[in-house]
Amino acid sequence: MGRLRVVTLLVLALGALVGPAKASAQDPAGLARNILPSGQYGMPLAPADDQAILYDGLTPLFDNVTPADLITYFKSEALGPGTDGPLIEDDVPFAGVRILRDKFNVPHVYSETYEGGVLAAGWIAAKDRGLLLQQARYNGRAAIIDAPGLSAIELIAGLQDFRPSAQTEAVTAKQTQALKDAGKEGKAVLRDIDTFVKGINAYLEESGSTNAPWTRNDVYAVNAVKNQFLGVGGGDEARRTRFLAGLQQRLGARKGKKVFNDLRQFKNPRSITSVDGKFPYGRIPKKPSGNVIIDPDSFETTYSAPATPPQVAEPFNASNVLMVDKSHSTSGRPIMVGGPQIGYFFPGLVYEIDMHAPGLNWRGATSAPFPGYVLIGRGEDFATTLTSAGGDVIDQYAETLCGGSDTMYRYKGRCRSMENFDAGTLNGDPYSFLTTVHGPVAGYATVNGRWVAISEKRSSRNKDVLDLLFNRRLSNGQVDSAKSFFKAAAKTPQTFNSFYIDAKQIAAFTSGRLPIRPKSVDPGLLTNGNGKFEWRGFLPAKRHPQGIGAEDGTIVNWNNGLARGFGAADSEWGRNGSVARNDMLTYNLKRLRNGAGKWSPATITSAMNAGATQDIRAIDTVPLLARLLQGSPAPSPMAQQMLDLLVDWRAAGGNRLDLNEDGDIDHPGAAIMDEAFPKIAQNAMAPILQPQLEELDSLFNIFDQPPGGQYSGWYQYMDRDLRALLSKKRLPDEFNIAYCGKGKIGPCRDSIWVAIQAAGERLTADQGSPDPTTWRSDATAERIDFSPLPLISMAYTNRPSGIQQVIWFKK
Structure with missing residues (x-):
């Protein structure tokens, strides 16, 4: 492992290499703080939990974060260690390279050459994330080949063992050609990968690892x-x-399609967005001749895996960012508070590097696939973060079977045989699947009683690695403005909302290799796989949602659609709602700005931290319920008191905090909402959807209950439906069909009161008291635990978990 020695800041300042003290003195940031709750360490031994403890300490402050708290509960993101000494030096076998660790174990790299910086990044990856690297390197192949039924992140978190076949290795190696085809930049990335791999393998050799070289x-x-x-x-x-x-079977073709289009929320003139302007993408054709409608209840998945590992990690639609421009900032410079929410893993999926080498000057979160590049963090005079965009880059096709076989299909007039893909083994058992020209076969269904195969096509297949073109530009000085940032972000085929801040501008861009579909294809339904309805190219960068600044001076995003006109993917029915989690952030920003309508880093952080423990139903749904039920007789005094307590909960902040640490959420409103909301939502939608409520819940959850991220929820449906019911004129975002009470206010009110009354009766029985003021929800059930290895248990919070930055620049 090498010799370690303590190094003082004075000695470093006098050293032959650029010293951390000098780097910090030149830092143009006015404030640069961050936190990575998973920390820098690879094993759960003290002080591995140092950053998690700080992260957890911010939660109870709610909306009262002070400037001093930014120093206490975040650590430095300065270029250089700042005040986070003393420093310890790693012995490394690379000439002209030094790696200096601060008190949080963050490595500060100082190299005389570009290559040395990349070598050091590989060394750090192997040293700080050895367990993660070994788990991810083989399990990750399942993602490259789109193995049906397998999630690579679940394999990793569940400590499963996928072993790739020669066929899988050959497909994985196609990424090399994708980089070569990308020209000089792609070839430069390839050289960096080779150097990075040398750094990883140097550590494996020095540490005596028995793992195969990378x-x-x-x-x-x-x-x-x-x-x-x-x-x-x-x-x-x-x-x-x-x-x-x-x-359509229940309601008829026309009405059934209207209900379907309501629920999918493909586009919405009142959707919650982050940038100004419209960016049209996708359309619903009147006559979708390029689609196939399968028979009800006929779709079945067919996975060859003998045993699918338990689901231990949900895909996360959970990252947020709050940015204000210079005109709305107390410093006169733009401010950003933001980061990705990627779950709570230990060892962490990301780790931190402060990198200083010729052509590389950055600090922030990085990970094993980034060869000396920043993933999320800062350069010398800008910072960046991202949120998942959920762009529609995967389509499923209905393949018409032929030849009397389940493994033959018709494409462009020919009857073809499916190919068998031998993927390797999962936990020692063989794993294989069938493929068509479109991709892996995910299942079978029937159309008018005849079998069809369902295959999947992904636009980024065999091109995942092109994502590194973006990160290379972020790291090597090519990004120096919002426009150059947009050009860099357009390089990745992966679909993200990427955000940029410097001393003058705030900006956002939605990336992804977004297919252009034939006009006869509805993007939310199965495409006919006969070859007549293939993609017609990809959306050019200038038509991607993007914006520099905003009319109201803010860019705020919590995985909502970035701009209007951009159609939501078939898997993203909550992306374009008229209400969304974003409302908690904007609601808090509005009430926390100063008398001049401006914000400081502390007040923006307060808005984020309040939203992290608020319940979106308290902020958006309670006022709507109060309006709906106003003036109508409650079925009992208890039911009326329950509604009154919900209103009081919202007025008190609508949070789910347990400040007295007795194991219960402090306000009874949380208990009432948790018990009542599922039935309220079901009763509101039941007049039209009663037989299919459970199926709808499987497509778009009634509510993503904490400790989930509150991303999805029928609170969006209720908002559009009930506002229309209470309005005297037609609303721009009104649904095609009235749901609650079939559009009649009396029956609608009655159904909501029935749900509230029933919840009160259950709570009385479960909690042993008829007094609603005594009811409590269990706060311990919402606590956050790390996986697959334990770290600490933290109070519920819904905030960035990969890295969170609080930053602004003086120049």
Whole structure:
């Protein structure tokens, strides 16, 4: 492992290499703080939990974060260690390279050459994330080949063992050609990958590891994990088409399609967005001749895996950012508070590096697939973060079977045989699947009683690694403005909302290799796979949602659609709602700005931290319920008191905090909402959807209950439906069909009161008291635990978990 020695800041300042003290003195940031709750360490031994403790300490402050708290509960993100000494030096076998660790174990790299910086990044990856690297390198191949039924992140978190076949290795290696085809930049990335791999293998050799040396394919595989986990959208057309078939069978073709289009919220003139302007993408054709409607209840998945590992990590639609421009900042410079929510893993999926080498000057979160590049963090005079965009980059096709076989299909007039893909083994058992020209076969269904195969096509397949073109530009000085940032972000095929801040501008861009579909294809339904309805190219960068600044001076995003006109993917029915989690952030920003309408880093952080423990139903749904039920007789004094307590809960902040640490959420409103909301939502939608409520819940959850991220929820449906019911004129975002009470206010009110009354009776029985003021929800059930290895248990919070930055620049 090498010799370690303590190094003083004075000695470093006098050293031959650029010293941390000098780097900090030149830092143009006015404030640069960050926190990575998973920390820098690879094993759960003290002080591995140092950053998690700080992260957890911010939660109870709610909306009262002070400037001093930013120093206490975040650590430095200065270029250089700042005040986070004393420093310890790693012995490394690379000439002209020094790695200096601060008190949080963050490595500060100082190299005389570009290559030395990349070598050091590989060394750090192997040293700080050895367990993660070994788990991800093979399991990640499942993401590259789109193995049906397997999630690479679940394999990793569940400590499963996928072993790739020669066929899988050959497909993985295609990423090399994708880089070569990208020209000089792609070839430069390839050289960096080779150097990075040398750094990893140097550490493996020095530490006496028995693990096989790393290769390019290992880097490609870990990059594909990021793509599958966070960088795709779509690919759920079969289940959605099956749901439509059921609606049309019950309600008729016309009404069934209207209900389907309501619930999918493809586009919405009042959707919650982050940038100004419209960016049209996708359309619903009147006559979708390029689609196939399968028979109700006919879709079945067919996975060859003998045993699918338990689901231990949900895909996360959970990252947020709050940015204000210089005109609305107390410093006169733009401010950003933001980061990705990627779950709570230990060892962490990301780790931190402060990198200083010729051509590389950055600090922030990085990970194993980034060869000396920053993932999320800062350069010398700008910072960046991202949220998952969920763009529609995966389509499912209905393949017409032929030749009297389940493994033959018709494409462009020919009857073809499916190919068998031998993927390797999962936990020692063989794993294989069938493929068509479109991709892996995910299942079978029937159309008018005849079998069809369901295959999947992903636009970024065999191109995942091109994502590194973006990160290379972020790291090597090519990004120096919002416009150059847009050009860099357009390089990645993965679908993210990327955000930029410097001393003058705030900006955002939605990336992804977004297919242009034939006008006869509804993007939310199965496409006919006969070859006549293939993609017609990809959306050019200038038509991607993007913006510099905003009319109201803010860019705020919590995985909502970035701009209007941009159609939601079939898997993203909550992306374009008229209400969304974003409302908590904007609501808090509005009430926390100063008398001049401006914000400081502390007040923006307060808005984020309040939203992290608020319940979106308290902020958006309670006022709507109060309006609906106003003046109507409650079925009992208890039911009326329950409504009054919900209103009081919202007035008190609508949070789910347990400040007295007795194990219960402090306000009874949380208990009332948790018990009542599922039935309220079901009763509101039941007049039209009663037989299919459970199926709808499987497509778009009634509510993503904490400790979930509150991303999805029928509170969106209720908002549009009940506002229309209470309005005297037609609203721009009104649904095609009235749901609650079938559009009659009396029956609607009655159904909501019935749900509230029933919840009160259950709470009385469960909690042993008829007094609603004594009812409490269990706060311990919402606590956050790390996986697959334990770290600490933290109070519920809904905030960035990969890295969170609080930053602004003086120049």
